[in-house]
Amino acid sequence: VIKTCEAAMRVFLRILTLCAAPLLSALPVSAETVWKFDRSATKMEFIARKLSAPVGSGVFQRYDGRIDVDFDHPDKSRIKVSIDTNSVATSSSAFDSYLRSPIMLDSASQPAASFVSNAVKQTSAKTLEISGTLTMRSKSAPFSVTVTIEGDVEAARRGQHLPFTAKGAFMRSAYDIGRDVNLADDAVDLVIHGALVAQ
Amino acid sequence: VSGAPPRWGASTIALHWLGAALVFGQLALGLVMTNPQMDLIEKFEKYQTHKSLGFVILAVTAARLLLRRRPRPEHAGHTRVLRLIGRATHAGLYALLLALPVTGFLMASSAPAQVPTLLFGMIDIPHPLVPDKQVYEAFKAAHAICVRTLMALVALHVAAALKHLMWDRDDVFPSMLPKF
DSSP states (O other), X not given: OHXXXXXXXXXXXXXXXXXXXXXXXXXXXXXXXXXXXXXXXXXXXXXXXXXXXXXXXXXXXXXXXXXXXXXXXXXXXXXXXXXXXXXXXXSOHHHHHHHHSTTTTOTTTOOEEEEEEEEEEEEETTEEEEEEXXXXXXXXXXXXXXXXXXXXXXXXXXXXXXXXXXXXEEEHHHHTSSTTOOSSOSEEEEEEEEEEEEO | OTTOOOOOOHHHHHHHHHHHHHHHHHHHHHHHHTOTTSOHHHHHHHHHHHHHHHHHHHHHHHHHHHHTTSOOOOOTTOOHHHHHHHHHHHHHHHHHHHHXXXXXXXXXXXXXXXXXXXXXXXXXXXXXXXXXXXXHHHHHHHHHHHHHHHHHHHXXXXXXXXIIIIIIOOSTTGGGSOOO
């Protein structure tokens, strides 16, 4: 009798679960969502310029991020991104080695660069202004990026990817990167084309 | 062979034309790579090629100087003044072909940007000088003066060779041509 009751209970719970799933998905979800980068669709690029014309670009291949974004209350959002500067890559391996050298990113002794947000503002229906601190070579300086959301946030909360583009620029001199390198302007663009996935 | 026109040895001829090709290639590369709008990575690669070719020119010039100890063809009918001009031009060319790689390498060594010198992308040649902007500027100026002087002497050398070929029609130019 007990075994029969247990079997009946299991069947009942299964039916309840099947019935509840569509109901649960229809309920409003929390506005704040923790996102992570979809690595297969994300490219973290830097662009060097000379007299404002692009003269070189490359990517960081290894990075990580915890992106807590509340699209209803952007000011509550928190973003933290870390970059492994050893993963810098251009079309020339010799140039990559130079970028990793002590005069540039100093990747051997300072392999981690990081960005931590301290303010997130919604500037339009699809754009956010994220300000924070960028740290490279153990030097920190204010840094801000403009993020353009290129997808449907609600759909992304339910599992779809959220395409975005983030654009900002840092000054090499603020981090002592290539102090005497005059082949490129002081300002270097950092552009992230990618997609987020809800965790 | 009695009566045959005087000729330079085969290795001297080969190194002369190899050196000439390298010098013209190096001058062209030097002009192209200094374009400020060039892609930074392409510029980096071109500078590395320029530095590598500089070492090759240094080696070729050293080999040519050693070969000059061999007997050389004597050309009759040249005035003393012309011979003097010829010798001075050749001495100047050799001096510049040695000075250019040396000043270039010392310029790269002392450059504050500390760009490494990678021989054909494989061997990292240690820099003998520490980065110093004043020293760098001095070697940069010396390198530029050497380049301009070399261009002038090459023009004089080519003009003289063409004069021998088309005006004098003597055996000077053929003596440096490969024998097929």
